[in-house]
Amino acid sequence: MHDLNLPEGVSAAFYDTPEDAALVLADAVAEHLSERLLVAPRASLVVSGGSTPVPFFEALRQKPLDWARINVLLADERWVPEDDETSNTRLVKQHLLQGPASEATYLSLKQPGATPADGLAAVKAALADVQFPLDVLILGMGTDGHTASLFPDAPELELALDDQSDEVVSPMTPPSQAQQRISLTLRALKQAGLTALHIKGEDKLETLQAACSNTGNVREMPIRAFLKPGLQIYWSA
Numbered sequence: 001m002h003d004l005n006l007p008e009g010v011s012a013a014f015y016d017t018p019e020d021a022a023l024v025l026a027d028a029v030a031e032h033l034s035e036r037l038l039v040a041p042r043a044s045l046v047v048s049g050g051s052t053p054v055p056f057f058e059a060l061r062q063k064p065l066d067w068a069r070i071n072v073l074l075a076d077e078r079w080v081p082e083d084d085e086t087s088n089t090r091l092v093k094q095h096l097l098q099g100p101a102s103e104a105t106y107l108s109l110k111q112p113g114a115t116p117a118d119g120l121a122a123v124k125a126a127l128a129d130v131q132f133p134l135d136v137l138i139l140g141m142g143t144d145g146h147t148a149s150l151f152p153d154a155p156e157l158e159l160a161l162d163d164q165s166d167e168v169v170s171p172m173t174p175p176s177q178a179q180q181r182i183s184l185t186l187r188a189l190k191q192a193g194l195t196a197l198h199i200k201g202e203d204k205l206e207t208l209q210a211a212c213s214n215t216g217n218v219r220e221m222p223i224r225a226f227l228k229p230g231l232q233i234y235w236s237a
């Protein structure tokens, strides 16, 4: 059923429902964060927006974590006000940062400024205390093979994929998207302690198959930059 030609060291688990995948992913993330907080003063949790993460957020927020010692931030954000229905910050605050999880420190990629370029200095200041590599990274994926806001048609993509760059965040202005965006770069996203790709639906499975078929051409499908040993894929129908 899932004839994926996964690269060496990449694991995949398949679930019948989004809820099943969300519960298992939330357990894995909570365990990793708890272990990290045994040896570090703080831990970082980077999540993605979109529709897939909602049941995961709602499962994770139930976990008895030391949320006051966790920095939560997005892998990317649409450059819209927080009250805009397409805001990922709105999504995270509505579904994850509730109850005890509201004690977490949320570091917003959306800062004042008419455009991501105008707000970039403020975004960098907001992320100044984030330690890299990240502890936990949850990525989504579009059917075009984008992840975070690393879109194939973004003019900023080449620089954002340069993992030798010092830049951890970049404006992204893919013409395929309705809004300008801001995204953590590969430099920031690579080599997290736990990197999970959380996707659902047959269309995304086909996209993943295409991504695995030619892992060399990253600019064509930026998700390919993450098909590396240690990646855990969580797929549900």
Ligand SMILES: O=C(O)[C@H](O)[C@@H](O)[C@H](O)[C@H](O)COP(=O)(O)O
Residues within 6 Å of the ligand: 048, 049, 050, 051, 052, 053, 075, 076, 077, 078, 088, 139, 140, 141, 142, 146, 147, 148, 149
């Ligand atoms: O801002 C965003 O949209 C996300 O960060 C993006 O990278 C998302 O993870 C994928 O587009 C999948 O979105 P769905 O979960 O809605 O399919």
